[in-house]
Amino acid sequence: MNTTSAQTSRAASEKSALQFLLHGGSDNEFPALSSTISEINKIVASESESTSRLTKTILQDVALTNRLLKLVNTVSYGQFGGKINTISKAVVILGFETVRNVAMTLILLEFLQNKSQAASLKDEVIASFFAGLVASKLSAGRNVRDSEEAMICAMFQNLGKLLATFYFYEECQEIAQLVSQDLNENKAAHQVLGISFNDLGQEIAKSWNFPDRLLVGMQSLANERIKKPYSELDSLNVTSNLANELCKIAATSSTTDKDKALKQLITRYSTAVAIDEKQLSKALNEGLEEISVRAGILNLPTAHSPLLKTISQWNGHVEDAAPSTKDDGMLGITPLDTAVEAASDTESARMDPEAILSAGIQDVTNTLVVEFNLNDILQMVLETMYRGMRFNRVLIFVRDGKTNTMRARFGFGAEIDRLLPKLQFPISFEPDVFHVSMEKGVDIVIEDVAADNITSKIPAWYRGAVPAQCFLLLPVMINGKAIGLFYADMEAANSLQVSQRQLSLLRTLRNQAVLAIKQKQ
Incomplete structure (x- = not known):
């Protein structure tokens, strides 16, 4: 024992x-x-x-x-x-x-x-x-x-x-x-x-x-x-x-x-x-x-x-016939396709990011053609981004007309429950990366928040709440107006490695969120 x-x-x-x-x-x-x-x-x-x-x-x-x-x-x-x-x-x-x-x-x-x-x-x-x-x-x-x-x-x-x-x-x-x-x-x-x-x-x-x-x-x-x-x-x-x-x-x-x-x-x-x-x-x-x-x-x-x-x-259950043990020259030898299939099964936790992103896009697509809850769609989008790209955390800011602010609504990842109540900022323009992304409708990647040419554009509310050193922003634009903002980060500087194909899939997910919002308006 x-x-x-x-x-x-x-x-x-x-x-x-x-x-x-x-x-x-x-x-x-x-x-x-x-x-x-x-x-x-x-x-x-x-x-x-x-x-x-x-x-x-x-x-x-x-x-x-x-x-x-x-x-x-x-x-x-x-x-x-x-x-x-x-x-x-x-x-x-x-x-x-x-x-x-x-x-x-x-x-x-x-x-x-x-x-x-x-x-x-x-x-x-x-x-x-x-x-x-x-x-x-x-x-x-x-x-x-x-x-x-x-x-x-x-x-x-x-x-x-x-x-x-x-x-x-x-x-x-x-x-x-x-x-x-x-x-x-x-x-x-x-x-x-x-x-x-x-x-x-x-x-x-x-x-x-x-x-x-x-x-x-x-x-x-x-x-x-x-x-x-x-x-x-x-x-x-x-x-x-x-x-x-x-x-x-x-x-x-x-x-x-x-x-x-x-x-x-x-x-x-x-x-x-x-x-x-x-x-x-x-x-x-x-x-x-x-x-x-x-x-x-x-x-x-x-x-x-x-x-x-x-x-x-x-x-009296009839089982599949047992495989023959006769040596046909392949005894003890594993065919390549079998080995590849087995490796695929055991390493499912490390699936190709693009496969996860594409599968998530399909989930959202299938949900959009039936009656849906908008929050469910946004969560599917966030989850797909989070799992596919293995971000440290993801969330979405949503425009709050009553307080004239952008507020973090929900998300996934490290300390997300602690951070969500702290993440909000005024809609009125300030010369920082969040407002630039929303004002111009442009997707932004910040590779190092401490870089000399960037540090002045990182707002104080963000520095005081989030320890991440790099992040990306994907604005949700309706009729030229930002009504939401997807955010994803990594802890270490310069650790956001996003290929062109992955960026395209992330944008597709964002665009699906736009479509869902339009359908519910």
Whole structure:
């Protein structure tokens, strides 16, 4: 066992598992995980928060951003139509809650995979995710409003056990020993950890600001016969539990006992849900197919998963024929196109700036031809600039007729929430670069704010608020009048490297903003 596991196991004996985790565990990663998930849930729960706030939180993690965009463009989300290239559009099209659910799944999986060295621990992660996929399949056509919610509830039902496995490995071995002696797993966990796996997961989820719906949906049902659900929320909880129990049966019972095990499961849930063996088997097969689609995006090591192999064989799932190992002269040699494709997948976080800019332009174009919210368009434009050019921060100034000022409206990047309230200036002309850009309708790049020929043209309000040493300005002109101003910066002087092609794409994005504003006037 590694040093971290030993430290956490000793810590668990000194105070309860729950308190240990609520106080940050033994590393810096768990508090960061907790903070991110908690912040996302707060934003979604608030009626006053905007698309911008949720987008900002997700964009802080480049890997999360890229994986989320990949995932929402799989066939699973095909019902929403069209390709989604920005987080801003994902929030608009899919909705706050769906994006929240996808993001939380990705964040937890990434965290748990980083924690799991042993193959058995990796299978615990795969088991939870697979149960979630099966729940989403079982929810189809039933009284469950959102299949993505069913997936989250089924997956996070195992949260307590997963966290205990990774932080209290020795104690979990002791719990497993007690379970092998026919002690109920939750009772065994309470005996060893001072809290059941179910309660541990619930309390951590509460600290992460999970909404009540998800907390109820992920509750374990302990009754011998499951009661009839009297609400949609009850149905969500039943679906979550049914999926987990089905997956556990498929993973632990023999193929010879399959019919008996399924009949027992159907009998247990007969009052709550009308389902037969064929439908259960179909949900498992569809889950196996779905996890193979998502595995590459999520970096899940499913190819050699003992768990998935067992479930596949148990359910009679037909797998693709294994590649031949016959030496045809290419054994051990990787074709160039295969190597290039693999490299492309692993380096998705470093996508070509022009590809990101072009994809964002397509997102805006597709949104402009339907009914749209102007703020959503402006956020898509800003996000595309930010991700594509890897600016330190981007924002847009908007003309405020009441105060006769240009005010920073919203943006993305470093310290943006702190800076936005500070960034405003009078519209009346001053001989500085901001007014020159607006007065003449000219795009401006300042490579070094401290350069002798520039320093006098940098206004005091800017120097006092922003530490960036270089920036660019793209005015938004309507009928010869500046009604907005896009701003993007980098921390170090002379670090804004913008090619002619990239500048052309940035101008296209600005022009799309102009078109959106004109359409709304």
